[in-house]
Every structure is written in structure tokens, then in C-alpha cells.
Amino acid sequence: MEALIEEPGTADTTWESRLEAKALIPGTSTGVAFKLWVGGLLLVLLVGIVAYVNQYNNGLYVTGMRDRISWGIYIAAFVFFAGISMAGTLMSAILRITRATWRTPITRVAEAITVMGLITAGVFVIVDMGQPLRLYQMYLNGNWQSPLMWDMMAITVYLTSSVVYLLVPMIPDLAFFRDRLPGRVPHVQSWMYGTLSFGWIENPPQRRALAKAVAILTVLIIPVAVSVHTVLSFVFSTTVRVSWNSTSFGFFFVAGAIFSGVAVLIIVFAIVRRRYHLEEYITERQFTYLGYLLAAMSMIMIYTNATEFITKGFKASDDDLFAFRELFATKFAPLFWFYFFGGLVLPVLIVAFKRTRTITGLVVASSFAVVAMFIERYFIVVAGMSVPLMPYEPSSYMPTATEWAIVAGGFALFMLFLTLFTRLFPIVAIWEMKEEHETRVEVAP
Amino acid sequence: MNRQQKSIQQRTAHGLVGSLILLLTLIAALLGLAGRVDAAAEIEVDAPSESTVGEVVQISATVTDGGTPVADAVVTVSRQAEIGGKSGFVELDSGTTDEAGVVQLEFVQYAAPSDAEALQVELQGPKGVDAATKFEMKVIDGPQQVTASSGADVGIINKYWLIAVLCLVWFFVIAATVQLLVISRASDGSTHSNRLIPYFMVGFVLFTGLGMFYVVLTQPTMHANLAPNEAFDRVPTAYVGEIYPYQGLGGDPADRPDDLTGEVLYVQAGCVSCHGINANGSMGGELDNDVLDDTEEFTEAVREGPDDMPAFADNLLTQAEIDRIIEFLHETRTSDAP
Numbered sequence: 001m002e003a004l005i006e007e008p009g010t011a012d013t014t015w016e017s018r019l020e021a022k023a024l025i026p027g028t029s030t031g032v033a034f035k036l037w038v039g040g041l042l043l044v045l046l047v048g049i050v051a052y053v054n055q056y057n058n059g060l061y062v063t064g065m066r067d068r069i070s071w072g073i074y075i076a077a078f079v080f081f082a083g084i085s086m087a088g089t090l091m092s093a094i095l096r097i098t099r100a101t102w103r104t105p106i107t108r109v110a111e112a113i114t115v116m117g118l119i120t121a122g123v124f125v126i127v128d129m130g131q132p133l134r135l136y137q138m139y140l141n142g143n144w145q146s147p148l149m150w151d152m153m154a155i156t157v158y159l160t161s162s163v164v165y166l167l168v169p170m171i172p173d174l175a176f177f178r179d180r181l182p183g184r185v186p187h188v189q190s191w192m193y194g195t196l197s198f199g200w201i202e203n204p205p206q207r208r209a210l211a212k213a214v215a216i217l218t219v220l221i222i223p224v225a226v227s228v229h230t231v232l233s234f235v236f237s238t239t240v241r242v243s244w245n246s247t248s249f250g251f252f253f254v255a256g257a258i259f260s261g262v263a264v265l266i267i268v269f270a271i272v273r274r275r276y277h278l279e280e281y282i283t284e285r286q287f288t289y290l291g292y293l294l295a296a297m298s299m300i301m302i303y304t305n306a307t308e309f310i311t312k313g314f315k316a317s318d319d320d321l322f323a324f325r326e327l328f329a330t331k332f333a334p335l336f337w338f339y340f341f342g343g344l345v346l347p348v349l350i351v352a353f354k355r356t357r358t359i360t361g362l363v364v365a366s367s368f369a370v371v372a373m374f375i376e377r378y379f380i381v382v383a384g385m386s387v388p389l390m391p392y393e394p395s396s397y398m399p400t401a402t403e404w405a406i407v408a409g410g411f412a413l414f415m416l417f418l419t420l421f422t423r424l425f426p427i428v429a430i431w432e433m434k435e436e437h438e439t440r441v442e443v444a445p
Numbered sequence: 446m447n448r449q450q451k452s453i454q455q456r457t458a459h460g461l462v463g464s465l466i467l468l469l470t471l472i473a474a475l476l477g478l479a480g481r482v483d484a485a486a487e488i489e490v491d492a493p494s495e496s497t498v499g500e501v502v503q504i505s506a507t508v509t510d511g512g513t514p515v516a517d518a519v520v521t522v523s524r525q526a527e528i529g530g531k532s533g534f535v536e537l538d539s540g541t542t543d544e545a546g547v548v549q550l551e552f553v554q555y556a557a558p559s560d561a562e563a564l565q566v567e568l569q570g571p572k573g574v575d576a577a578t579k580f581e582m583k584v585i586d587g588p589q590q591v592t593a594s595s596g597a598d599v600g601i602i603n604k605y606w607l608i609a610v611l612c613l614v615w616f617f618v619i620a621a622t623v624q625l626l627v628i629s630r631a632s633d634g635s636t637h638s639n640r641l642i643p644y645f646m647v648g649f650v651l652f653t654g655l656g657m658f659y660v661v662l663t664q665p666t667m668h669a670n671l672a673p674n675e676a677f678d679r680v681p682t683a684y685v686g687e688i689y690p691y692q693g694l695g696g697d698p699a700d701r702p703d704d705l706t707g708e709v710l711y712v713q714a715g716c717v718s719c720h721g722i723n724a725n726g727s728m729g730g731e732l733d734n735d736v737l738d739d740t741e742e743f744t745e746a747v748r749e750g751p752d753d754m755p756a757f758a759d760n761l762l763t764q765a766e767i768d769r770i771i772e773f774l775h776e777t778r779t780s781d782a783p
Contacts, residue, residue: 022487065490077568087485102573138660139656139660141664142660143664144604144607144660144661149660153657153660156653156656156657157614157615157618157654157657160618160650160653160654161618161621164618164621164622164625164650165621167625168625171628175636194636194639195639196642197636198625198628198629198632198642198643199628199629199631199632199633199634199640200628200632200636201632201633201635201636203632203633205627205633206627206628206631209624209627209628209631211626212621212624212630213621213622213625214619215622216620216624217617217621220614220617220618220621224614237519261674270537322612340633368628390715413504
């Protein structure tokens with residue numbers, strides 16, 4: 001496959017040409033493994049769709065959700081994927097603003113994760129709705145004083161701006177693909193590069209417009225992302241439920257979102273790096289920095305858990321004690337302690353020691369963190385719902401096969417989106433890397 | 446024979462025990478009555494003759510026993526009320542008399558407006574009510590019985606803050622998207638790119654953003670805890686004991702389209718809720734052909750509302766509409782028949 005992209009005149013080994021050659025690999029290569037991977041994902045997605053059709057026809061009765069526990073694994077998945085979408089903002093916008101040069105090889109994938117994560121999150125809201133066609137009612141008869149409406153507003157802004165934020169800095173790279181790939185890829189694909197590069201010929205007005213758009217979005221997207229995760233927490237904390245009566249939920253959700261986002265980034269980078277042979281650009285340095293970030297967020301998460309439980313435990317109302325008992329000792333105890341030790345303490349330990357602070361070690365730590373964060377979302381939703389509001393028997397909830405199948409389908413959808421993205425779009429920000437390389441060379445002597 | 450003898454003995458014993466219990470009960474009842482007669486306590490009530498709903502009613506009662514004031518007596522004031530078909534007295538306030546035998550009682554008037562609300566002041570003795578004085582009070586319609594007390598009505602906190610935030614955010618999103626248009630237009634045309642796509646994208650972003658404004662601008666303030674407004678007051682609460690007049694389909698029958706089928710009327714006028722989808726009856730009676738055949742009697746029942754059924758006067762259902770309902774029911778019942 002690599003032979004394909006070596007053109008007679010450019011077969012030299014300068015840094016730039018090597019980067020260009022590497023960047024073009026994903027756009028042109030399809031191996032058996034790739035096809036198997038995509039086929040497998042499609043299969044899982046299909047199972048999810050079949051399960052959804054079943055749910056659509058028979059109603060939400062096929063789920064484990066009932067009157068007392070009316071939110072389940074769908075809402076947990078929604079919060080989880082919305083949380084993952086924080087990754088792009090953090091990696092891309094915050095590091096771009098601070099001109100952290102080590103981010104350039106990894107921003108594009110982070111931005112893509114934001115968009116894909118948000119779309120998947122939206123899918124879960126619709127799945128949870130029962131009758132998806134009612135979505136238009138949010139526009140026609142929505143109540144602007146409802147936190148659900150604020151959530152929709154925040155997510156709409158975030159999704160729109162992150163799509164634009166993904167697209168704008170990609171224009172020069174798409175133009176590069178447009179110029180270099182015709183004839184080697186299907187016609188539709190080169191038409192797409194042509195269309196999405198908006199006639200980029202890198203003249204001064206275009207450069208100015210690009211810089212302007214990137215500047216606006218970089219600044220805009222940080223408060224928007226924070227608002228998305230705080231407003232998402234309002235959906236819980238404005239609801240009369242014992243475990244959700246918290247003023248620090250916004251902070252808690254933002255911290256959790258960054259934590260799970262970083263963890264997902266580490267895993268995706270490790271896969272992309274190996275799959276597309278980007279070892280030269282996504283180096284151990286990036287992983288180490290991301291690892292530090294993971295450990296820092298992990299400790300912040302331990303702290304936010306402490307603030308959450310200390311403020312409630314200090315007062316220890318009967319309801320809080322019931323919630324604590326379920327969470328720490330009985331029903332949700334295995335989940336909670338796995339989350340705490342496996343998902344929060346373990347990553348810190350892995351990053352702390354040089355011996356374990358390897359790429360493999362970080363992937364292991366991140367995997368634990370991702371699983372733990374899904375579990376956290378699950379018990380925030382379900383354990384919160386299971387505290388009785390009136391003296392009735394505490395209810396219980398267990399996701400049914402339909403729910404598991406749909407959640408698995410959701411994960412497959414997210415991975416499929418990401419796979420297709422890395423396959424079709426420039427996954428490294430070539431122009432930004434070149435720019436950064438030039439300044440570094442200039443500064444060096 | 447032995448068994449029969451035993452049986453007779455048993456019966457005699459039962460009879461004796463029964464008589465004894467009856468006797469004891471009678472004696473106890475007589476003693477009780479005597480006790481009441483003994484306590485010749487009297488309550489004199491000084492209460493206003495009328496009160497307004499929502500108002501605090503103050504009454505004073507003086508307890509005397511043969512002309513001497515009774516101190517430290519527990520006195521209650523109750524209202525006759527009917528809840529769930531049961532009638533009885535509901536305690537409103539209680540107090541203890543002072544040395545002059547006087548007690549001040551007060552309660553908030555929650556009763557439905559009426560000309561003569563039945564009230565009673567009772568002297569509570571160790572074994573029950575020792576004395577009672579009944580009196581009546583006129584209740585005048587007043588402000589709503591329960592009004593929303595929660596809700597911070599801060600005028601400057603309104604939807605325009607949200608609009609301002611939306612304006613700010615979407616301005617930047619659109620400003621950034623417009624740059625795509627600038628990039629596209631600055632091209633020299635040497636590349637093959639569709640010039641309409643950026644316009645489409647800007648349009649899409651604009652449309653999405655405007656949708657958010659639409660929601661905020663078109664929807665009224667509905668959350669009573671946030672800036673309650675006149676248009677969206679809390680649901681008025683019914684007065685205790687008041688039976689709301691049945692509203693029927695609502696509006697003047699003359700304004701109603703006259704092509705509503707019997708089926709629609711049967712459902713919308715509310716017949717279905719008691720008589721069932723197939724008129725098989727549940728809370729209301731079954732509307733079988735026997736009932737339906739006597740059109741005159743049926744119409745009269747609808748107009749007057751026997752038992753607990755609401756009366757459907759001319760202003761609720763026209764004669765033609767009743768006829769159509771009867772026609773529909775006839776058809777339903779006939780098609781149901783095996």
C-alpha cells in the first residue's frame with residue numbers, strides 16, 4: 001500500500017515529504033483486518049438496530065425502566081458519550097490557545113471524537129424517548145424553563161460549533177488530499193475532498209479567514225463545552241432526587257467529562273498510531289503528557305467524590321444514608337468500589353511509576369478509567385433513582401437484553417464513525433504540524 | 446337423648462349470657478345519659494355572622510355550668526363537612542378556657558361559599574362530648590383558597606437573558622461559519638468545488654440557531670417558581686366541598702359544528718367515561734336497547750342526571766346531539782349483539 005503513495009519526483013526523505021506520505025496512507029489503504037473490523041462493528045450495530053426496532057414496536061416496556069426508576073442505562077450512555085466529547089475541546093482548544101506545540105499531531109482525532117461522541121450521545125436521548133417522532137415537540141411546544149430544553153440548547157450549540165471547529169482547520173489538509181489523491185480513490189471520495197476544501201488555494205484572504213474562524217471557535221468552544229456539561233448536570237440536580245441534590249454536580253460532571261475524554265483519547269491514539277504507522281509524530285511524549293493529564297484528572301475526580309460525599313455524609317439525612325448504604329455497602333457496592341479503586345486510584349498509580357508509564361500501561365489505565373466512568377454514570381443515574389421519594393418499597397432496575405444490545409450498538413456506532421473518519425479524512429493536522437516544525441527549525445539555530 | 450339434653454342446656458346458657466350482656470349495656474347507657482344530664486354545662490358562642498373565604502375567623506366561647514364559669518375545659522370548634530360521601534364534623538381549632546370560662550378560637554375559612562355553613566362548638570369531657578352548641582355562618586366567596594406562595598417574582602429575571610446568551614453564542618458560531626463562505630469566495634476557481642455548499646452550511650447553522658430563539662420567544666413562562674406571570678398562574682384549587690358544575694363540551698352548542706357524529710359526542714361529552722366504550726356500563730349503568738328504546742325517558746335522564754350523573758342541560762347538549770348519541774348507541778349495541 002505504501003508504494004502507492006510514493007511518487008517518482010518526491011521520493012526523497014525530507015521531514016515534510018515523509019509526513020505527507022504518512023498522512024495519505026489512511027486515505028488509500030484498506031486491509032483485510034480493516035474490513036473485518038468494520039464488518040464486525042456493522043454486525044453489532046445491526047443487532048442494536050434490531051433491538052431498537054423491537055423497542056419501538058413494543059414500547060419502553062421491553063426495557064428494565066419502570067415508574068420508579070425511569071432512567072437507566074440509556075441516560076448513563078448519553079452522559080458518558082457527552083462526557084467523551086469533552087476530549088476534543090480540551091485537547092484542541094485549550095492546548096491551541098496556550099500554544100502547546102506537542103498537541104499538533106493529535107488535535108484532529110480529538111476534534112473528531114468530540115463530534116462523534118456528541119452524535120452518539122444524541123442517539124441515546126432519542127432511544128430513551130420511546131417515540132422519537134416527539135422530538136419536534138421540543139421546538140413546537142418546548143418549555144424554555146425546563147432544564148431539558150437548556151440541555152438541548154447547549155448541545156445544539158456545542159454540536160454545531162464542534163462540527164465547524166472540526167471542519168475549518170481541516171480545510172488545508174482536505175485541499176492537500178484533493179490535490180494529491182485524485183485517481184487513487186473512488187470518485188465520490190475525491191468529490192468530497194474537493195467540496196469540503198472550499199476551493200482552498202492558500203491565498204492571503206483565505207489564510208486570514210481561516211485564522212479568524214479558528215480564533216473565534218477556539219475561544220468560543222471552551223465556555224460552550226463547560227456549559228454543556230454543567231447544563232447536563234442540571235438535568236439531574238434540578239430534579240427532586242436525593243442523590244442528585246448537589247450544587248457541585250456541574251463541577252463533578254465537567255471533571256468526569258475531561259477525565260473520560262482524556263482516557264478515550266489515549267486509547268484511540270494508541271490504536272491510530274499503530275494502525276497508520278504514525279510513531280514518528282505521535283510519540284511517547286504525547287502519551288506521557290496525556291498520562292500526566294489523566295493522573296491529574298483522576299486525582300481531581302477522587303477529590304470531587306470526596307466533596308460530594310462529605311457534604312452529604314456530614315448531615316447524614318435518612319435518605320442520604322439510604323443512598324450511601326446502597327452505594328457503599330449493598331446494591332451498588334461492587335460497582336462503586338471498582339470505580340473508585342480500579343478507575344480512579346489505579347490510573348494514578350500506573351502513571352506514578354516510570355516503569356508502568358509506558359504506552360501499554362497508559363492504555364491499560366485508560367481502559368480502566370473508561371469502564372469506570374461508564375459505571376459511574378450508571379450508578380449516578382440508577383442509584384439516584386432508586387432512593388424512594390415516599391415510603392414505598394425501594395425499586396430495582398436491571399437493563400434488559402434489548403437495552404444491552406442497543407448500548408452495544410451505540411458503542412459500535414461511535415467506533416464505526418471514528419474508523420470511517422480516520423479512513424477518509426486527514427487524521428493528522430499536516431499544515432499545523434508543518435507550521436510548528438518550521439518555527440521550531442527557525443528557533444533552533 | 447343425652448346429646449339433645451346437652452344442646453338444650455347450652456342454648457339456655459347462651460340465652461342467659463346474652464340477656465345479661467343486654468342488661469349491662471342498658472344500664473351503662475342509662476348511666477351515661479344520666480352523666481350527661483348531670484353535667485349541665487352550657488356553651489355560649491360569640492361568632493361573626495359571616496366570613497370570607499381565606500379570612501381568619503375568630504370566635505369566643507364561654508363555658509358555664511349552672512351559671513358558674515368552667516375553667517380549664519377543652520373546647521373545640523368544628524365544621525360540618527362531607528368528604529367522599531361521608532358526613533361529619535371536622536375540627537378546626539381547639540383551646541382551653543380561662544378562669545372566666547372563656548376561650549378564643551380561630552380558624553381560616555376554607556369552606557365553599559354558602560348561606561349557612563354549619564358549625565359546632567363542643568366541650569370535650571373525659572368520656573366524649575359533654576356539651577355542644579350549633580351555629581351557622583354565612584360564607585362569602587373570597588380569594589382562591591390556596592394561592593401559590595412560592596416563586597420569586599423578580600422582574601429583571603426573564604427570558605431575555607437567555608435570548609442574550611443565545612445571541613452572543615450564535616453570533617460567534619455564525620461568524621465562524623461565514624468564514625467558510627469567505628474562503629470559498631476567495632478562491633480563484635482553479636479547483637473543482639461546489640460553491641453552493643458553503644451557502645448551504647451557513648444557512649443550516651442559521652436555521653439551527655434560529656430554532657432555539659423560536660422556542661424561547663414563542664413559549665410562555667410556565668414554571669411558577671421562576672417569575673410567575675399572570676398568564677400562567679397556578680391551577681386554581683377547588684374549594685372544599687364544592688361540586689363543580691359540569692362543563693360539557695365547552696362553548697355554546699350553537700357555535701359547535703353540527704356534523705359531529707354520535708360517536709364523537711358520546712366520547713367528548715364524557716358519557717364514555719362512566720358508561721364505557723361499548724356502553725356496557727361500569728360506574729354508570731349499561732345502556733342497553735331497553736334503555737335506549739324509550740327515547741323520551743332516555744332524554745329526560747340525560748337532561749336531569751339521575752343519581753350522581755351530571756345533568757346535561759340545553760346549553761351543554763342540543764336535542765339533535767342527544768338524538769345522534771342515541772342513534773350511535775343503537776348501532777353499537779346492534780352490531781355487538783351475537
